[in-house]
Amino acid sequence: MELTERKKQILKVVVDDYIHTAEPVGSKAIAARMGGVSSATIRNELADLVELGYLEQPHTSAGRVPSPKGYRLYVNELMERQKLSLDETEKINRSLQLKMEELDRLLSQAGRAVSSFVNYPTYMAAAGKKSMTAQRFELLPVDERSCIVVMMMDGNRVKSQLLRLQLKVEMDQFSILVNLLNSHFTKISTKEMNLRLMNVADQIPPQAFLLLSQVVSYAVESLEEAGHREIVTTGARELLKLPEFRDADKAHELMSFLADSKENLPVPEDDSPMKILIGPENVSDALKDTSVVVASYDIGDDMRGLIGVVGPTRMDYATVAARLSGFAEGLTRLFGKQELPPKEDTKE
Amino acid sequence: MELTERKKQILKVVVDDYIHTAEPVGSKAIAARMGGVSSATIRNELADLVELGYLEQPHTSAGRVPSPKGYRLYVNELMERQKLSLDETEKINRSLQLKMEELDRLLSQAGRAVSSFVNYPTYMAAAGKKSMTAQRFELLPVDERSCIVVMMMDGNRVKSQLLRLQLKVEMDQFSILVNLLNSHFTKISTKEMNLRLMNVADQIPPQAFLLLSQVVSYAVESLEEAGHREIVTTGARELLKLPEFRDADKAHELMSFLADSKENLPVPEDDSPMKILIGPENVSDALKDTSVVVASYDIGDDMRGLIGVVGPTRMDYATVAARLSGFAEGLTRLFGKQELPPKEDTKE
DNA sequence: TTTAGCACTCTGATCCCCGGAGTGCTAAAC
DNA sequence: GTTTAGCACTCCGGGGATCAGAGTGCTAAA
Numbered sequence: 001m002e003l004t005e006r007k008k009q010i011l012k013v014v015v016d017d018y019i020h021t022a023e024p025v026g027s028k029a030i031a032a033r034m035g036g037v038s039s040a041t042i043r044n045e046l047a048d049l050v051e052l053g054y055l056e057q058p059h060t061s062a063g064r065v066p067s068p069k070g071y072r073l074y075v076n077e078l079m080e081r082q083k084l085s086l087d088e089t090e091k092i093n094r095s096l097q098l099k100m101e102e103l104d105r106l107l108s109q110a111g112r113a114v115s116s117f118v119n120y121p122t123y124m125a126a127a128g129k130k131s132m133t134a135q136r137f138e139l140l141p142v143d144e145r146s147c148i149v150v151m152m153m154d155g156n157r158v159k160s161q162l163l164r165l166q167l168k169v170e171m172d173q174f175s176i177l178v179n180l181l182n183s184h185f186t187k188i189s190t191k192e193m194n195l196r197l198m199n200v201a202d203q204i205p206p207q208a209f210l211l212l213s214q215v216v217s218y219a220v221e222s223l224e225e226a227g228h229r230e231i232v233t234t235g236a237r238e239l240l241k242l243p244e245f246r247d248a249d250k251a252h253e254l255m256s257f258l259a260d261s262k263e264n265l266p267v268p269e270d271d272s273p274m275k276i277l278i279g280p281e282n283v284s285d286a287l288k289d290t291s292v293v294v295a296s297y298d299i300g301d302d303m304r305g306l307i308g309v310v311g312p313t314r315m316d317y318a319t320v321a322a323r324l325s326g327f328a329e330g331l332t333r334l335f336g337k338q339e340l341p342p343k344e345d346t347k348e
Numbered sequence: 349m350e351l352t353e354r355k356k357q358i359l360k361v362v363v364d365d366y367i368h369t370a371e372p373v374g375s376k377a378i379a380a381r382m383g384g385v386s387s388a389t390i391r392n393e394l395a396d397l398v399e400l401g402y403l404e405q406p407h408t409s410a411g412r413v414p415s416p417k418g419y420r421l422y423v424n425e426l427m428e429r430q431k432l433s434l435d436e437t438e439k440i441n442r443s444l445q446l447k448m449e450e451l452d453r454l455l456s457q458a459g460r461a462v463s464s465f466v467n468y469p470t471y472m473a474a475a476g477k478k479s480m481t482a483q484r485f486e487l488l489p490v491d492e493r494s495c496i497v498v499m500m501m502d503g504n505r506v507k508s509q510l511l512r513l514q515l516k517v518e519m520d521q522f523s524i525l526v527n528l529l530n531s532h533f534t535k536i537s538t539k540e541m542n543l544r545l546m547n548v549a550d551q552i553p554p555q556a557f558l559l560l561s562q563v564v565s566y567a568v569e570s571l572e573e574a575g576h577r578e579i580v581t582t583g584a585r586e587l588l589k590l591p592e593f594r595d596a597d598k599a600h601e602l603m604s605f606l607a608d609s610k611e612n613l614p615v616p617e618d619d620s621p622m623k624i625l626i627g628p629e630n631v632s633d634a635l636k637d638t639s640v641v642v643a644s645y646d647i648g649d650d651m652r653g654l655i656g657v658v659g660p661t662r663m664d665y666a667t668v669a670a671r672l673s674g675f676a677e678g679l680t681r682l683f684g685k686q687e688l689p690p691k692e693d694t695k696e
Numbered sequence: 697t698t699t700a701g702c703a704c705t706c707t708g709a710t711c712c713c714c715g716g717a718g719t720g721c722t723a724a725a726c
Numbered sequence: 727g728t729t730t731a732g733c734a735c736t737c738c739g740g741g742g743a744t745c746a747g748a749g750t751g752c753t754a755a756a
Contacts, residue, residue, distance in 0.1 A: 028748085057750090061706045061748075162506050392728090407737060
């Protein structure tokens with residue numbers, strides 16, 4: 001038995017319908033929507049589709065529901081690639097007029113925007129290079145017991161913080177220290193930074209070393225944190241609106257997974273901007289009954305960000321995919337235009 | 349009719365019991381727990397307590413449930429102020445070994461810790477002074493089209509960012525600019541900053557002004573953002589574990605409120621470190637059926653932070669209050685010890 | 697190959713019933 | 727006067743039983 005064109009059409013109708021109603025769809029409804037054939041004919045076809053594995057039957061006398069395999073076919077071939085309406089595009093871009101500053105705040109802002117736009121939980125991540133390095137250091141003395149460390153990292157990211165010093169430092173020592181930092185502790189991995197710190201230990205006076213190590217360990221921490229993939233999830237509560245998550249336990253389980261999971265959320269292949277994972281295609285057990293649509297965007301030259309949307313297998317793939325890639329493109333544009341965007345206009 | 353000591357004891361037992369079971373508690377159970385009197389006696393007392401408004405009866409033949417008034421009395425007089433066990437204190441302190449850096453990241457970390465410790469949703473906020481001011485500026489040239497702005501604000505907070513400049517700037521112009529910034533734009537409100545910007549407009553060359561206004565508007569934005577109370581909520585999903593929020597709609601409603609509400613969450617009085625709001629004592633409608641325990645802690649000299657816990661009226665007030673104040677004290681200590689803590693130890 | 701017809705199945709809503717928990721009241725006991 | 731035992735009563739919640747509706751599969755005819 002093979003998958004005729006008509007069978008595909010029927011499958012499409014089933015998925016389209018089920019996506020919106022969450023109720024098993026029956027032969028009569030399909031016949032009505034297709035026209036030209038009677039429900040009996042449809043029933044025959046449906047039986048075939050079940051046998052082929054594209055549909056499932058919750059119980060003998062219920063309508064049909066798409067199987068993961070059915071969704072997969074739908075996503076690959078049947079789904080009408082949606083274009084974003086002008087209105088939507090505009091809305092997306094408007095919602096991306098974020099006051100960005102720190103990257104992670106930006107992420108959660110964008111995540112909220114996406115989530116409210118697709119009505120599913122969303123996760124965002126910025127995947128830095130495995131190893132960020134410092135590009136440049138500055139020390140700004142505040143008083144004799146404290147100074148501001150400013151560190152510029154890859155991708156023009158800047159971090160700074162006030163550091164209380166454990167001992168008094170003469171003003172002129174700062175410049176020596178800065179030189180040392182810039183000459184020996186830039187453009188190397190954090191691991192190596194620690195090594196070099198060891199090496200210089202006996203080459204400089206002890207109190208200078210103390211100070212140096214304070215700065216370096218701040219730097220190491222910041223770099224590691226920046227390189228580490230931080231995942232922010234937003235809009236988990238949207239789950240509760242879905243009939244498949246009305247059960248509090250189920251919802252709680254998935255929410256916990258989303259809140260806790262730091263690493264094991266799906267990521268698109270390096271060469272493609274978007275990936276759709278349907279039900280059991282997910283590796284994590286917690287996602288076995290859900291689908292994930294995840295898109296990537298570019299941050300600067302060598303960083304990549306992720307936006308993922310988690311929903312029931314009965315997710316509106318076409319819409320979600322369209323909107324998500326709209327966002328991803330928007331974000332790429334945002335980051336591409338300028339590393340971290342200054343104000344285009346001052347207040348008038 | 350008056351509130352005898354025995355009535356109070358009975359009320360206490362009812363609340364204690366109901367807090368843990370979420371089931372109306374009957375006379376027999378109370379009698380068993382009190383000893384000495386029979387259930388019939390208790391029934392008489394219960395009837396009185398209902399009449400006095402401390403208890404409620406879901407329906408005629410059910411046990412009793414505390415009313416808000418009952419909880420209030422319980423909280424004010426009856427509840428055994430819990431001491432944290434050594435074990436708990438230690439756990440709290442351990443969980444406050446946060447890698448803090450940016451304030452808001454710290455908040456969400458601490459929020460998560462609290463939430464996992466009390467098993468209720470938690471909100472955290474840092475309430476800055478109404479008006480933060482800049483204390484000092486630095487500009488670090490990167491190349492001729494970009495520089496790093498570093499701004500030190502009240503409370504020793506530091507912000508920095510790379511700024512792309514709209515026009516080329518000679519190196520020596522930077523120092524002029526910094527002087528201008530430090531002499532004219534520090535220690536004043538953002539409103540005044542904007543005014544001064546206007547004023548200097550015709551006193552300096554146009555391109556210098558362009559640059560200046562770029563920096564100032566960055567500063568204004570950062571200051572306003574820092575002064576603005578940012579509320580972070582965590583652990584909302586814990587609601588789903590509670591019988592009173594098994595209903596998805598209810599849970600969703602409250603979660604949405606917690607996620608969206610930026611300003612209208614309860615705050616303790618200025619002079620007291622902790623406040624308990626029971627059910628209808630809350631102003632917001634969305635919290636009418638819930639209770640809130642909120643504690644404050646000090647950040648630096650003139651900032652105050654909040655930790656609030658939201659739960660059902662049937663909240664375990666004693667435990668929550670104890671743990672919450674444990675956290676609040678921990679945070680106060682953390683911030684008090686040093687503005688923003690450097691590493692105490694370098695890596696050994 | 698499609699369709700009409702029909703008997704059959706299964707679900708989900710509704711109703712009913714009933715046991716159990718708990719009450720309020722009364723009358724006796726302390 | 728307070729406490730207690732006893733008892734009738736109320737109400738909830740769970741467990742069938744019932745039933746209509748939706749949908750199916752199959753057969754036989756078009």
